[in-house]
């Protein structure tokens with residue numbers, strides 16, 4: 001080695017493991033960075049997606065799932081769930097259901113609403129959805145799944161994607177077959193959450209079926225499940241060869257996760273998010289909930305849900321969570337958060353007084 005040669009700069013290529021892609025395309029839509037905000041019912045409405053977009057780092061956002069039957073009936077709630085910002089692109093609207101013609105009609109509405117991508121939910125484990133053969137129940141009913149894909153594909157011209165679990169249960173981890181069918185019928189990207197429906201949110205990390213699917217398919221495959229930081233994102237890329245990763249709960253706990261992962265992929269120094277920034281973002285989010293929900297009660301419910309995740313890792317977080325959970329109004333919750341962060345600043349300087 002020539003000791004006198006200048007040290008090469010630390011480029012992203014040096015830091016990022018070889019072969020990890022930085023983007024993928026769904027037809028003509030480039031997803032860059034290849035980090036996707038997961039659809040989450042009761043979470044990824046317009047207010048939360050705005051928060052994520054403002055912080056940055058996600059290449060694609062997805063709405064919470066929307067019932068195809070409700071959307072085609074023109075239910076106000078469904079239309080509200082499907083609302084997107086004019087500058088929120090690329091964005092996918094996700095729909096679910098079991099009736100092929102209702103799904104096709106809903107997909108047309110999704111297209112008319114200006115979504116870049118229509119995403120079909122083949123993964124929801126909830127009893128309510130599965131009882132009607134929607135969501136992950138479709139993994140057990142390949143014929144119906146095929147009919148749905150065919151009907152939707154024929155109805156819309158925008159790109160169509162599908163999100164699924166790796167199977168219905170441990171004996172039926174058939175996502176490679178369902179994904180293959182989807183590709184053959186014109187679906188243009190597949191996201192796979194490694195868990196089966198039976199796993200719900202536990203189980204041992206088993207990403208092998210994502211890897212098999214990726215090997216078989218020529219369309220992009222996005223890996224999902226338990227990604228919370230750069231290391232877990234890189235592990236998903238490395239272990240499956242996937243084209244992109246999707247992050248769900250990790251983004252509620254830490255809305256900066258996309259920015260962090262992206263930054264590290266590019267070899268940038270880690271951005272430090274201090275307590276004041278967390279306060280600002282949480283209060284901003286509370287205010288946007290207040291503006292979005294029609295009732296104080298609705299806003300408060302959502303704020304409590306998000307705070308349960310968001311406050312993880314903060315000092316004395318359980319006390320803060322309890323105070324927020326007991327709040328009777330938006331103002332009371334905002335007051336509790338402000339008091340907590342004021343106290344935190346003081347505790348940092350003077351130490352926390354002993355609790356009597």
Ligand SMILES: Cc1cc2nc3c(=O)[nH]c(=O)nc-3n(C[C@H](O)[C@H](O)[C@H](O)COP(=O)(O)O)c2cc1C
Pocket residue numbers: 038039040041042043063064065094121123124163193224225226227246247248249250
């Ligand atoms: C509160 C919550 C709501 C969810 N709602 C949806 C949904 O509407 N559509 C969907 O496809 N998946 C939904 N999921 C599953 C997530 O999109 C994702 O697949 C799952 O949480 C695993 O990713 P994670 O480990 O990064 O959270 C939901 C998950 C959570 C925690």
